[in-house]
Amino acid sequence: MTDNSSNVTSNDMSLPLTGVRVIDMADGKGEMCGRLLADFGAEVILVEPPKGLASRQLPPFYRSESLYFATHNANKRSVVLDLDTDQGKADFLALSDRADILIEADKPGRMAERDLSAATLRERNPQLIVVSITDFGQTGPYSQYRGSNSVLMAMGGVLARSGIEGERPLLPPAEMALEATAVQAAWATMVAYWQRLQTGKGNTLDFSMFEATAQILDPGLGVTGSAAAGRSASEMAPYGRPPIGKLYPIFACADGHVRICVLNPRQWQGMCAWLGDDHPFTDPAYGNIAKRFSEIVAINALIAELFKDKNAVDLVMEGQSRGVPIAAVSTPAQVLEDEQFNARGAFTALTLADGAEGKVPAGYLELDGQRMGIRQTAPELGANQSILDGLSTVGDCVDQASEATSSRRPFEGIRILDLGVIVAGAELGRLFADQGAEVIKVENSAFPDGLRQSSGGAPISQSFSQGSRNKLSMGLNLRTEKGIALFHQLAKESDVILSNFKPGTLESLGIGYDQLKTLNPGIIVLESSALGNTGPLAKSMGYGPLVRASSGLTGLWCYPEIEGSYSDSITIFPDHFAARVAAVGIVAALARREQTGVGGKVALSQAETILNTLATSLLRESVEPNSFRPLGNQYEFDAPANVFPCAGDDLWCVVEVKSNSDWLSLCTAIDRPDLLEVADYKTAEGRLQNRETLEAIVRDWTEQRSPYEVLETLQAAGLAAGNMQRLSEFDNNPHFLARKFFRHFEQPGFPGILQTENGPVSFSELPEPEIRPAPFQGQHTLELAKRLLGLSPEEIQALTEEGALEPMADNEFVKA
Template sequence: MTDLPLTGVRVVDVTDGLGESCGRFLADLGAEVVRVERPGGSASRRSQPVESGISIPFALNNANKRVVVLDLDSGPDRTRFLDQVAAADILVESTPNGLPTGTGLGAADLLAMAPGLVAVSISGFGQTGPYRDWAATESVIYAMSGVLSRSGEPGREPLLPPAGLVEQSVGVHAAWSALLAYYDRLRTGSGQLVDISAFESVVHGFDPGFGVQGSAAAGRRDDFPRGRPDAANFYPVLRCADGQVRICLLAKRQWRAMFAWLGEPEEFADPAYDTIPARFAAADRLHPLIEELFAGRTRDELVAEGAARGIPIGGVLRPSEVLTNDHFAASGTLVDVEIAPGVEARIPSGYVKFDRQRAGFRHGAQSLDEAADFWSGTNDLHESIPDAGVAGPHPFTGLRVLDLGVVVFGAELGRQFADHGADVIKVENRDFPDGLRQSKRGASLAASVAWGHRNRRSLGVNLRTDEGREVFRQLAAEADVVLANFKPGTLDSMGIGYDELRKINPRIIVSDGSAFGSTGPWNNRLGYGPLVRAACGVSALWRYSDADTGLSDGSTVYPDHIGGQVAAVAVLAALIARLSHGRGAEIEVAQADAALVALGGQLVRESLAPGSVSAVGNTDPFAAPAGVYPCAGDDEWCVVAVRDDQDWRNLTHLIGRDDLAGDPRFDGVAKRIENRDEADKVLTEWLSERTPTEAMTALQEAGVPAGAMVRLPELLTDPHLSAREAYTQLEHPLLPAPLPTAVRVARFTSIADAPLRPAPLPGADTHEIAVELLGLDEAGYSRLVADGVLQPLEESAR
């Protein structure tokens, strides 16, 4: 594509390891990303897994970038670097405490030199707080963020999720934060420093314990008992003729269709089984019946029959099956490319489509031999934007967003714009309520609604009527963005798709999300996050081993949150482009694409070395000792990751076993992996006498990555999160007590934290919007209410 939304935006990328995917996402969107490496190359060029002589993570995270080699200890090279940073729009760096000490190359120093620069600093735990100098790995972040405590099977050790999901979360949130600060610069003329903590990116952005939740929360115990949650039966995985399928019986109508397919067994005729908790409690009787029904049918047959009956069913695919899947090839999600000179593989191309063309892979990561130079000349593309927003405390002040989004994806997407000043109008029909509004557990308002719908207004309108659709078109004529996540083609069938809306508003940006996208044989499949995970290979890897039939991802709603965040980045990129050319855009994000990009390293490895990828449980194939270890106490665990020889020496010294530092059994990574059981035994004996927090603290202070397994309530008192004010209190008049909530993922020097206006009830702002935006008088408003076109707040809810 030659018309990508960030064309002309200049990015200097000085990342090495965690956070490299931020620059890749920006490059996919068209930014001119120049990666700066020292002579000899970045350490991440040697990151495992390595196949065919290349680091797969490096190859994926640095595609579409140019490379410049500079010795920043050299005066001339440092001058070249500073000159080019001064001509850049965004700097992204990941050195824990800034670029080389004493050289004036830290992010804050560069911002002082170039006041218009957006300087994004990515680190494991952020630039402030008691953990700021600690080492972060994916497994450590999983443990400390609360993800690990919810992963695994009851009665077994907690289970690390597949590799890649943390890097994705960090990269996507860093890309959003970079563009948000850049958009603010276009409005104010001033750059700023952005502090990204990988820890907080996962705590607040991956599958937050105190944020919008999926249906799995319906059965979650609020007392958080020891052990893993018994969540497998929420989205049960059942055997069939050629493998396994997963079903999602969430809505009453879906259960009723399943009940009919089963032949209406008397023992499940009670209306009580219309609810998720009742079916969950009866899983030991219900699921064997369904499995017996499925036994003689293949995955594809069951998926097709489920679609015909309105029952969401998805096959559980292994990575090898994902790579050969017809849908992912037809949709353009997976492509065959040369990821390094002479090395071809099948890879995930990219997250998003703009105007029906994918913004993804264009060229492989450059080798040091291909290193070029920076861009030439000045960049005044976005120096003076006449309509870059109106004055106000937040970047999106003056923007209007019509939000048709539903459940977790929709709430996460719309909230990004509502939190930063946009007038986000949630368009809803009380006869077909958002699934989040149906997830309340005895309270007058679901906590997920309070978290996800804050700072919005609500317009009740029946879009199933001609007049209702005309109301929507009137609003769209003056709006900036439309957000939706229905089955592909739904907006078009209603006459409010992009092609229709751009006729009345050429500046409109329409973002349409779905499970599997609009192109390919699965384009009309019913999709929820659990089915997407299963179809993309995530679920097959999220278990203790390939021999385990059970899956351990039942308590998460991944990739809903990250999919919504990907869409938010794409919309923001389109808003930036619109400032230059004045045109809107059609954006498409498939949740499946988000999951596949995160799993890219595993898929590429399987592509290059068939049969090499399998579920590894808590065993790190590339390091030892590394994994999840028991500590003193009941169900207390600590993750430890010995990455290299220095970590091993630090560990042996800490535990008083210096004799092991030179032991030939443990001499080098390969030997430690070969003698993993013995290395694990040494570590386990030491950990068994310490609490997770004691062990984590001692190991981190010795330079060894480690993280205590944290349960969700413990996040609220974590000293690092407390020091960084990661949580505040969200109040709502319909809730019995305030909710802990996040107001930010990144920390900005100039962008204010989000306000916390309560989420509206359905139709609470219908009258205000009808008068203010539609120009209706009272007679016209009353007529549309009487005709069922407009829906004000019901009297009983006031």
């Protein structure tokens, strides 16, 4: 690889985390956490053993170079330290004494065995933030278990909801669990970093990838989409796999496939007109989604006939003109050449071995129009050894921590105006509200948040309650001049504005960033959209299923042997994930504001967040065409590895062999030492050639055992294995319970006690989130109008009568 690690580009000094030093020892677990911090300008230093990090040898390879390492370690530096020697340990301590953040991913207890525990390091450097990333956390009954992407998918509740009716569960493509949890780790790290900026005190983060998978990828306790009509993820998930394409159907066309998301009456009007005026579903009653679903098979048959002879690009253009949400189901090759992505600079060139040039996602988001992404290639081993020079010099350590109490919540004193809707919008505001920010949901009864609808007619839905806990609600009509004037007044006294409207909407209302910064130079505006706020398709209607289709994820999420078996129909992705990416960007902008006093505009494309989770495979596709294809449940580089049946009704487990040592462990655990003597099974290549035979042997063994027996037996042997856990099993999971994964709260208007997730990680110096119920629409309008806007009762009454302010309607569940 060409090494540019010492050539800092001219704009690095303008990046928001410039001056932050991070030691990165993640090595294959959460390395994208450090990459994301480096993208924002932090100096991220890989501390490598003499032979290099193990991740330098992770597949896939191009001309002997690890493409995984290339994508996950761009923008970083490298030093070599042998921590098993006195000198190496001394140099490491000197480096950590002058660091802001340490990210490590050793097995629980390993750092302590080296006398490098978090307590030891923070005693020397009280401002240090230590982020310990492990598969299952430092404590709990699973703490010594071994995880993997497939294990996390199975045990984190994702696998049970993936696949199609009548087939075995299907692992989602690529390594989405590992990539998503790394972003969760970055968010938790930024929370701790912001807290340190306010208090001077470091932190220790016990980060469990298992818990993070259950929170960020497609959370069982999180917000669900508007089509769910307020139902929880548990209510939506069948015991088996869902039927194909009821909610977000996919249709064959002349040159591929397209997906539509027709949800509201206006969208159905567009689709109805597109079908012509002589079909049996022209009655306006079919604008109701429940009515339409009662005839969905016949309706979809008409749409299939209409689409079958047309090209995907023509269907997308006509759908847009008719107001019908539609997207092509793109292949990886099409994604790399996509006009929208390339117009936005979503990809960049990356120099590989022997000067070859690949194409890779450029970065997750933009700040003030600048891509926060790849600026330089991953470093050669030890390329930046000079960093260690002079570390023994006394006097340049960080300042001592203050005596600030850990009861302070990180974002206390930060005010956020939340215009976000549906899943991504709700989740982003909640993340900050959980950590102490005053988050005001600004809403209008004429255009209600789709999350407020409830299938059973309850006054508030479970989904909305999960996504808007801890928020306030202010009824404000931004379609009126006085409503806009009031919003301007609020913006003057606020720190952040959140929006996930169609690009251009804020500007048309008079509340875009350029307009608001004249009122408040420190304001930070976050705009999240489906495909980004620039480019020819910027104003496409954005729903998660269309974003997944456009980014190539849908086309990969299928059984390779079953035509049309697209299996992402009930997942909620990338909404929760994209919200964490946006949150990292916002905190980075807040940190920059601490130094400059100036706010900024954070812009995020949800589709591009998916591209970055697929970075390694897309880079490979760019240099090895047709390499990125649906794999189903199989691991490309070794065997046996698959989803296997267990004893019982639709019970499954995942078992993975990824090395010769794994093969030894498996054969020992299942009492088949004879397999170790078979020459063809001694190498990965040989095992791949005999995949079917080996998987049949494993299947015969798992079918005789419960998923939990498989889990315990194989984990005891040191093998990555896991039971497929349904959402209904979360309540009794001993590890979740031991680590206080759950919280509970009472939601006025909703019967019983609601179960919800706890914070993103176990912080040593931060309290757990305070859980308060979600607000009714306009519940805090009167209070906020008085407290923040200084309005008198008479002024409030007049603005209410004029339709600018919207107080809460009479509500039996809220005391006056």
